Amino acid sequence: MHDIFLSYSTKDRARLQPLFHTLAQQGWSVFWDHQSIHTGENWHRKIEEAINNSRCVVVVWSKHSIQSEWVLEEASRGKSRNVLLPIRIDAIEPPFGFGMRQAGDFTGWNGKGDHPAFIELAAQIYGLLGRGSQPPPPPPKSRMGVVLAGMAAVAVGAGVYWQQNDGVGGKDSTAIARLVAPVAEPPIVSSPVATPPTPASAVVLPATPPQPPEPKTLPFEPEMVAILAGKFTMGCDGKRDDVEGGCSDDEKPAHQVTLKAFQMGKYEVTFDQWDACEKAKACPHAEDQGWGRGNRPVINVSWDDITQKYIPWLNQETGKTYRLPTEAEWEYAARGGTDTAYPWGNAIGKGNANCDNSSCGDKFEYTAPVGSFAANGYGLNDMNGNVWEWLQDSWHGDYKGAPVDGSAWESGGSASRVLRGGSWDNDAQGVRSANRGHYTPGIRSYSLGFRLASGR
Incomplete structure (x- = not known):
């Protein structure tokens, strides 16, 4: 069983390499037919098994994929299982039957895991997968406020939740993401405040211990x-x-x-x-x-x-x-x-x-x-x-x-x-x-x- 089934048009394969790598770097197993189907294996059978067993389906809408019967079929399977997460990499409208589901906007994604579009997608994936999978770390502190504002986040105890209209789990369902403290930052002790009521479907995770600082990168080191x-x-x-x-x-x-x-x-x-x-x-x-x-x-x-x-x-x-x-x-x-x-x-x-x-x-x-x-x-x-x-x-x-x-x-x-x-x-x-x-x-x-x- 894979955590994520990536549905896309093969014409977009090169464009989606960074997305595949960034998802995999979070520790999630990703079914990507290009690397997940090996010599001698039956394509139809492998794809059917993966689409039926993956814990969520990320469909990538593009000018090519909206014309692909394969992608439409895969997206329909994900939708019927209520595990579909759509994103778009071109400025296009989703195909008929998928317009009611808000697609994450990846048209301006920079290929990095600290971009707001990826942060939001990853948090929704984590909401589907639950405790068995780790969400990505937050962006650098200088961008935290921007990202949280873009996600309409509301702090709840040690976690973060936001409303997700007509998304996975039905209208006004709640997704949960854990935000790891920024590297090398001391814990912040705030004065008591009123805690908003926690939705019944929300899962509030315990606070994550401070992480050790990343090794410093010297100016002459390679990227x-x-x-x-x-x-x-x-x-x-x-x-x-x-x-x-x-x-x-x-x-x-x-x-x-x-x-x-x-x-x-x-x-x-x-x-x-x-x-x-x-x-x-x-x-x-x-x-x-x-x-x-x-x-x-x-x-x-x-x-x-x-x-x-x-x-x-x-x-x-x-x-x-x-x-x-x-x-x-x-x-x-x-x-x-x-x-x-x-x-x-x-x-x-x-x-x-x-x-x-x-x-x-x-x-x-x-x-x-x-x-x-x-x-x-x-x-x-x-x-x-x-x-x-x-x-x-x-x-x-x-x-x-x-x-x-x-x-x-x-x-x-x-x-x-x-x-x-x-x-x-x-x-x-x-x-x-x-x-x-x-x-x-x-x-x-x-x-x-x-x-x-x-x-x-």
Whole structure:
């Protein structure tokens, strides 16, 4: 049994990656056909079992899903079981028969768990699931008043309740959410006040003990994105990757890889971040070719510089364990949950990445500041193009005998280390998610950079 059944149009899959990840990060099990149905399983049977047994159904209305018979059928099942929670990601009206249920407005959602739209949805989910599931933590204190006002919340003892017209459980039913005290804030002792009467259906939860403070994030630390466990086909799948010049033999054979959850840097490591290490006299100087420093990706750093100088210094300064990604982690993350040659589709298009201008049509002559292009479905920027990214693996000329668990492949290869992603001076073929490269670990170049990973 899953906590949540996510009903959506497959045309919106890439847009909904952040929602799936944010729901799962709250500790809820989410049935998402893209990751919940495995090879050889019957789609119809699995979906029917999940829609009938999931504890709530979140239907995502969009310009595509309101035309989908699958989504309408799934939403009808959720409605008949009285466990339907609708949201909309486009400015559209719900289909006939669903207009009486207020849909959460996710048209302006920023993909984060502290946004008012997500807070309200999560609290309604918690109201359905009850004590067996944890609600998300509240937003930072500076935004608490705004969020509570938007939710029309009324404090009741140690919890919060609000009226939910024509929602789950019938008209004027009551949903309950527990708000965790903001991190590192002392408990507030207020003078006695009159307590509003508690609705009969309300469940008031005991106060949550103060939580330990989160580890501090230093200015030069990377922003990390949680990547959930999963499986994918790594390498050149002819139906998927043989585009824009085609696949190379070193991308074969395509093979299934199953990965544990890990974290990946949202951006490539920048000059600002590298220069902090140089200032501490722990890293060598990295030349910028006269293109600028700041938030451009650091270049002219070798695999040896990164693994022997930068990462040990960063781990010592932060008390954390950063590392280079494995090749399997990199490709899984670069694809962003899609099954296409690029995270945005099967053609390079224009303005999607920083590569050779005749191929990509971008405005940058050399490197671009990180985050200049849209993030992929996992929330990662510049995985394709900008700079080649050093990885942990040793170079092997093909995937015969490659690990299938996502670990680094460091035995039996050459002295070179793997590079992925292509760069500002590669063509469309070179920035496909399947493309591979390599260099000796001591080489420095104006097209080579890196990003960090952690976890596993």
